[in-house]
Amino acid sequence: MQPQVAKVIVDVPVKDTDRPFDYLIPESMRAWIEIGSRVGVPFGHRTVQGFVVGLQDEPSTGGIRLKAIQEVLDVVPPLSPELVKLAEWMSQKYACRFITALQVMVPTALKGKAERYISLGEASEPSPDEDEYAGSLVRISSEPTEEVRTITTYVGQKGEVPLQQLSRIFPDSADNIKSLLRKGILQENQSIKDKLQKKTLKAVDLAVDANEAEAALDGFPAKAQRQREVLQFVLEMKDLLPLPLKEILTSLQVSAATVKGLADKGFISIEDLEVFRDPYRGRRFKPSMPLELNDEQKHAYDRIVDTLDAYSHGVFLLHGVTGSGKTEIYLQTIQHCIEQGRQAIVLVPEIALTPQMVERFKGRFGDQVAVMHSRLSGGERYDEWRKIREGKVTVAIGARSAVFAPFEHIGLIIMDEEHETSYKQEESPKYHARDVAVKRAQQQGAAVILGSATPSLESYYASRSVADEQFAPMLLEMKHRALGNELPAVEIVDMREELKEGNRSMFSRSLHQAIEARLERQEQTVLLLNRRGYSTFVMCRSCGFVAGCPECDISLTYHQKSNNLRCHYCGYAEPAPEVCPDCGSEHIRYFGTGTQRVEEELAKLFPGIRVIRMDVDTTTEKGSHEKLLKQFRDKKADVLLGTQMVAKGLDFPDVTLVGVITADSALNLPDFRAGEKTFQLLTQVAGRAGRHQLPGEVMIQSYTPDHYSIIHASGHDYLAFVRDELKHRRNLHYPPYCRLILVTLTHEQLPLLVRMAENMVSVLQGKARQRGWFGSLDRLTADAFDVLGPVASPIPRIKNRYRFQCMVKWRGNIDAVGLVREATEQLEDTAHNQKLQISIDVDPQMLM
Ligand SMILES: Nc1ncnc2c1ncn2[C@@H]1O[C@H](COP(=O)(O)OP(=O)(O)OP(=O)(O)O)[C@@H](O)[C@H]1O
Numbered sequence: 042m043q044p045q046v047a048k049v050i051v052d053v054p055v056k057d058t059d060r061p062f063d064y065l066i067p068e069s070m071r072a073w074i075e076i077g078s079r080v081g082v083p084f085g086h087r088t089v090q091g092f093v094v095g096l097q098d099e100p101s102t103g104g105i106r107l108k109a110i111q112e113v114l115d116v117v118p119p120l121s122p123e124l125v126k127l128a129e130w131m132s133q134k135y136a137c138r139f140i141t142a143l144q145v146m147v148p149t150a151l152k153g154k155a156e157r158y159i160s161l162g163e164a165s166e167p168s169p170d171e172d173e174y175a176g177s178l179v180r181i182s183s184e185p186t187e188e189v190r191t192i193t194t195y196v197g198q199k200g201e202v203p204l205q206q207l208s209r210i211f212p213d214s215a216d217n218i219k220s221l222l223r224k225g226i227l228q229e230n231q232s233i234k235d236k237l238q239k240k241t242l243k244a245v246d247l248a249v250d251a252n253e254a255e256a257a258l259d260g261f262p263a264k265a266q267r268q269r270e271v272l273q274f275v276l277e278m279k280d281l282l283p284l285p286l287k288e289i290l291t292s293l294q295v296s297a298a299t300v301k302g303l304a305d306k307g308f309i310s311i312e313d314l315e316v317f318r319d320p321y322r323g324r325r326f327k328p329s330m331p332l333e334l335n336d337e338q339k340h341a342y343d344r345i346v347d348t349l350d351a352y353s354h355g356v357f358l359l360h361g362v363t364g365s366g367k368t369e370i371y372l373q374t375i376q377h378c379i380e381q382g383r384q385a386i387v388l389v390p391e392i393a394l395t396p397q398m399v400e401r402f403k404g405r406f407g408d409q410v411a412v413m414h415s416r417l418s419g420g421e422r423y424d425e426w427r428k429i430r431e432g433k434v435t436v437a438i439g440a441r442s443a444v445f446a447p448f449e450h451i452g453l454i455i456m457d458e459e460h461e462t463s464y465k466q467e468e469s470p471k472y473h474a475r476d477v478a479v480k481r482a483q484q485q486g487a488a489v490i491l492g493s494a495t496p497s498l499e500s501y502y503a504s505r506s507v508a509d510e511q512f513a514p515m516l517l518e519m520k521h522r523a524l525g526n527e528l529p530a531v532e533i534v535d536m537r538e539e540l541k542e543g544n545r546s547m548f549s550r551s552l553h554q555a556i557e558a559r560l561e562r563q564e565q566t567v568l569l570l571n572r573r574g575y576s577t578f579v580m581c582r583s584c585g586f587v588a589g590c591p592e593c594d595i596s597l598t599y600h601q602k603s604n605n606l607r608c609h610y611c612g613y614a615e616p617a618p619e620v621c622p623d624c625g626s627e628h629i630r631y632f633g634t635g636t637q638r639v640e641e642e643l644a645k646l647f648p649g650i651r652v653i654r655m656d657v658d659t660t661t662e663k664g665s666h667e668k669l670l671k672q673f674r675d676k677k678a679d680v681l682l683g684t685q686m687v688a689k690g691l692d693f694p695d696v697t698l699v700g701v702i703t704a705d706s707a708l709n710l711p712d713f714r715a716g717e718k719t720f721q722l723l724t725q726v727a728g729r730a731g732r733h734q735l736p737g738e739v740m741i742q743s744y745t746p747d748h749y750s751i752i753h754a755s756g757h758d759y760l761a762f763v764r765d766e767l768k769h770r771r772n773l774h775y776p777p778y779c780r781l782i783l784v785t786l787t788h789e790q791l792p793l794l795v796r797m798a799e800n801m802v803s804v805l806q807g808k809a810r811q812r813g814w815f816g817s818l819d820r821l822t823a824d825a826f827d828v829l830g831p832v833a834s835p836i837p838r839i840k841n842r843y844r845f846q847c848m849v850k851w852r853g854n855i856d857a858v859g860l861v862r863e864a865t866e867q868l869e870d871t872a873h874n875q876k877l878q879i880s881i882d883v884d885p886q887m888l889m
Pocket residue numbers: 332333334335338361362363364365366367368369494523524689690691692728
């Protein structure tokens with residue numbers, strides 16, 4: 042028997058709706074509804090979108106009459122039961138709504154909204170003699186005027202008209218339409234409409250056997266010669282059918298009516314053909330063959346393949362120095378996985394999703410690869426997603442959200458540069474793609490490869506310790522570069538010394554000389570400006586005024602292109618002032634994007650130098666990133682200058698010098714990971730030098746040359762860095778020695794917010810005490826739960842709302858997230874009318 046009841050999670054963002062609701066499945070829909078189906082259901086007076094997360098044979102006894110599902114929105118359910126299960130896990134792990142987790146798994150194109158449609162109702166048109174009995178007043182208003190007739194006839198002809206369209210066509214008839222609806226002459230239905238439709242194309246196919254058509258050619262009357270030509274053409278192209286109608290029209294210069302006439306005779310058919318918008322259409326990728334693996338690679342490869350062959354779950358931490366050939370291992374293990382008939386997902390940081398990376402996968406696996414990233418248009422992204430869902434590809438490569446690629450038999454999930462913070466989503470659901478990847482692989486019996494030259498401390502620590510961890514990856518190490526060349530020599534330049542010697546330029550004398558030498562030898566240079574924490578604000582040098590956002594406590598960022606100042610948090614924008622708004626001074630200075638200043642300086646110091654600048658300003662346009670890299674590769678420039686973007690994944694043979702303008706600009710940020718991020722960035726960018734025949738050289742300019750992050754990065758010494766960094770983390774009780782939950786409260790009124798935040802802390806402490814967990818992390822007990830704060834958030838106000846936060850530090854085998862969620866719900870109950878907002882960030886990456 043087919044199930045009669047569906048459990049549906051609805052998209053209604055209010056209290057008490059974060060649970061499945063039961064709906065009857067109408068007879069006609071039973072064959073279509075599965076777990077993971079997207080449906081339109083009545084909720085209150087509206088139609089809303091929802092996802093089926095469970096099925097039940099019959100209604101539970103209890104007697105409330107269930108409402109029925111109104112529509113099934115897709116032929117193929119967008120989610121599989123496995124993804125639904127994953128979403129449920131996410132909602133618990135990250136304390137988010139179930140619907141939020143489900144929505145993040147489907148492309149935006151499928152975030153449908155209810156639309157109102159008008160059709161003819163049950164009641165018939167009022168006839169004049171019925172009206173005879175009514176009073177004269179009524180009679181005047183209900184007489185079917187000319188206008189009312191036109192409306193009903195129009196709706197009758199169309200069958201169903203969107204309300205919006207109807208009111209556009211009859212702009213002055215709102216009252217009439219309303220009254221017709223009241224009387225039941227017209228009726229309103231709601232239906233979910235997707236943001237984007239599949240793209241279709243009129244295509245022509247043969248409708249009869251080719252021989253039959255051939256035979257019929259001679260029988261065409263003289264006046265139908267054009268039709269005959271069309272049929273002949275279709276027969277010639279028979280191997281390429283179905284043919285786009287457009288192609289026939291332009292090739293033969295015939296009219297659509299001619300082709301239609303031929304279709305009416307039954308020889309051909311004209312149909313809507315689904316087409317996929319392919320972002321890489323027409324692009325050829327250099328085919329690549331598997332390379333013979335070296336010993337280190339072979340060792341790692343064998344381990345992974347063993348797990349694949351056993352069809353079991355396993356996590357590997359592939360720690361390989363830059364250029365050690367990690368990508369080749371990804372490619373060959375994927376190959377193995379595909380041969381098993383399974384599919385693979387490759388996750389890369391958005392910033393590293395360069396054409397070079399895509400090319401390596403497309404070059405090996407061709408059309409088998411779908412690419413998902415934010416630079417694609419909504420339609421392209423939707424179509425790439427559909428290729429995956431419909432089984433047309435076997436490899437998906439993309440940023441963070443590609444971890445939800447709707448494959449059904451995943452064998453392998455690869456996460457390249459696993460330490461990157463962009464794997465954490467900063468808005469709800471605040472998930473980390475690494476945890477989701479591991480969970481998903483567990484559900485599917487798949488392997489995970491976490492690859493990096495500088496693994497996150499969390500992952501590395503997990504691979505070295507046994508107990509008390511969420512996952513324990515197997516460590517695979519590759520200490521040598523695949524092409525046998527050495528890691529580049531690194532020199533730390535003490536910028537304080539430069540200043541002492543009277544050099545006030547941003548280039549030290551050594552870096553200056555090194556660039557000069559490259560220009561002479563026609564080799565290339567990569568320059569990194571570590572822009573985290575770098576100023577892009579506008580400051581008056583006379584009075585110190587800094588332009589700030591009126592809604593958020595943060596300085597505005599200068600955008601050169603539009604010559605305006607913008608707030609990165611709320612989008613507020615204003616034109617850049619010419620004089621200081623405060624004191625009227627003209628000495629108001631635009632710091633630009635930092636990289637701009639470096640570019641100017643380069644031009645001054647090295648006349649004629651060709652520089653490609655890569656930063657947010659020069660890469661906003663689609664494909665610009667790609668274009669710039671290609672220019673650099675073709676040696677159209679001497680220097681590639683940029684932010685973090687230039688540090689990742691690039692592999693250019695003629696780059697022999699890497700310079701870091703200021704290594705320490707991020708070290709002073711209020712972030713316990715500042716040292717780790719600096720080390721990672723320096724190691725990554727140093728790895729861009731001397732990757733091929735020519736030896737490489739790296740220069741790191743720093744004002745704190747004794748910092749362990751900088752010293753160990755210059756020695757390519759990951760283990761020494763880890764040892765020092767772990768010491769700090771242990772002393773300060775930070776991950777990986779405990780875990781964090783950041784609870785942020787916001788409100789428009791500061792005093793009330795402070796009270797609520799204090800309340801939050803005591804509720805948390807009270808609950809932890811009840812459970813016997815509460816206590817300082819200093820004690821060596823296994824289970825611990827501590828709450829710090831409340832304090833004002835590092836950004837104390839956003840969009841006119843003040844922000845306070847408290848930090849939970851916890852350890853052990855306890856449900857800390859559950860407790861925080863409970864406390865939040867309790868507080869929200871009392872605070873509901875006070876418009877307090879609480880956000881929970883589990884394992885936060887940014888402490889903003
Ligand atoms: N087994 C091999 N034999 C020959 N060349 C190889 C082999 N493996 C990798 N290479 C080459 O070595 C270079 C570095 O490899 P790859 O880019 O895969 O390293 P990686 O570890 O992914 O680098 P990174 O993390 O620095 O981006 C590439 O040019 C690649 O083609």
